[in-house]
Amino acid sequence: MKTALDIENLFFGYGSTGILRGISLQLAQSQVVSIVGPNGSGKSTLLKCLARIVKPEQGEIRLFGKSLNAYSGGELAKKQGYVPQSTSETFPLSVTDAVLIGRKPHMKWGVSDRDLAIVGHVISFLGLEPLRHNYLNELSGGQRQKVAIARALAQEPEVLMLDEPTSALDIRHQLEVLELLKDLSRKSGSLVILVLHDLELAARYSDQLILMRQGVVHAMGKPEEVLTADHVKEVYGVEAEITEGRLGLQILALHPV
Numbered sequence: 111m112k113t114a115l116d117i118e119n120l121f122f123g124y125g126s127t128g129i130l131r132g133i134s135l136q137l138a139q140s141q142v143v144s145i146v147g148p149n150g151s152g153k154s155t156l157l158k159c160l161a162r163i164v165k166p167e168q169g170e171i172r173l174f175g176k177s178l179n180a181y182s183g184g185e186l187a188k189k190q191g192y193v194p195q196s197t198s199e200t201f202p203l204s205v206t207d208a209v210l211i212g213r214k215p216h217m218k219w220g221v222s223d224r225d226l227a228i229v230g231h232v233i234s235f236l237g238l239e240p241l242r243h244n245y246l247n248e249l250s251g252g253q254r255q256k257v258a259i260a261r262a263l264a265q266e267p268e269v270l271m272l273d274e275p276t277s278a279l280d281i282r283h284q285l286e287v288l289e290l291l292k293d294l295s296r297k298s299g300s301l302v303i304l305v306l307h308d309l310e311l312a313a314r315y316s317d318q319l320i321l322m323r324q325g326v327v328h329a330m331g332k333p334e335e336v337l338t339a340d341h342v343k344e345v346y347g348v349e350a351e352i353t354e355g356r357l358g359l360q361i362l363a364l365h366p367v
């Protein structure tokens with residue numbers, strides 16, 4: 111499988127505080143990769159570096175073989191999409207218009223029939239049809255989160271990054287969104303990178319996990335290789351029993367160590 115992202119010896123800090131400390135990864139297309147790890151371990155910061163929201167102090171990120179810095183804003187927006195952790199957008203913008211913004215990198219002279227078709231498709235795919243004329247400020251937190259995901263999907267990026275995309279969703283919508291993202295990676299060959307806290311859902315829907323601890327990659331690989339009782343203890347400081355369940359790994363967190 112073709113490498114989509116190649117990250118080499120990445121360092122980043124806010125001010126003088128080092129946050130990411132020498133991260134190297136190669137991520138191929140057509141898969142779901144989830145970044146997991148405790149609060150403050152640098153998951154969102156890593157995603158922000160990959161989305162070029164913040165600039166690493168040291169190291170190199172290559173997207174399809176080309177330095178991330180060498181992409182123009184327009185080129186980058188066609189290749190990758192990013193959904194931040196929380197979206198507090200309350201502009202007086204309808205759901206349809208908000209999703210249509212995702213098509214902007216592809217528009218030439220205006221909105222095409224194809225743009226409208228993609229927007230309509232994504233809206234119905236995410237079950238937002240009944241809300242399509244509603245304004246963002248009339249939506250619940252979970253509905254707004256779905257609109258942010260819909261916009262990123264409408265962008266049709268080859269690399270889609272989502273920071274805790276299911277944090278505001280109920281269990282049914284969590285499953286729906288994660289199924290949809292997995293499907294996208296399979297059908298369109300996209301690389302989907304998620305930051306997730308729920309280890310069981312991460313294991314179930316991801317091809318690979320990146321387990322972070324204090325700004326470094328503690329372990330990376332298939333979910334069953336990464337989510338071992340030893341790793342959970344080392345990284346989260348929790349004694350856990352991990353078993354193979356019907357739908358994937360089941361993690362019973364016993365007590366802090």
Ligand SMILES: Nc1ncnc2c1ncn2[C@@H]1O[C@H](COP(=O)(O)OP(=O)(O)OP(=O)(O)O)[C@@H](O)[C@H]1O
Pocket residue numbers: 124129147148149150151152153154155156
């Ligand atoms: N804008 C900022 N300015 C200064 N420090 C920051 C900023 N954003 C994050 N940090 C710090 O960087 C560290 C890593 O934060 P980051 O958000 O990447 O962690 P995370 O693993 O995503 O955490 P969480 O699971 O709590 O969302 C934390 O110690 C945080 O306090």
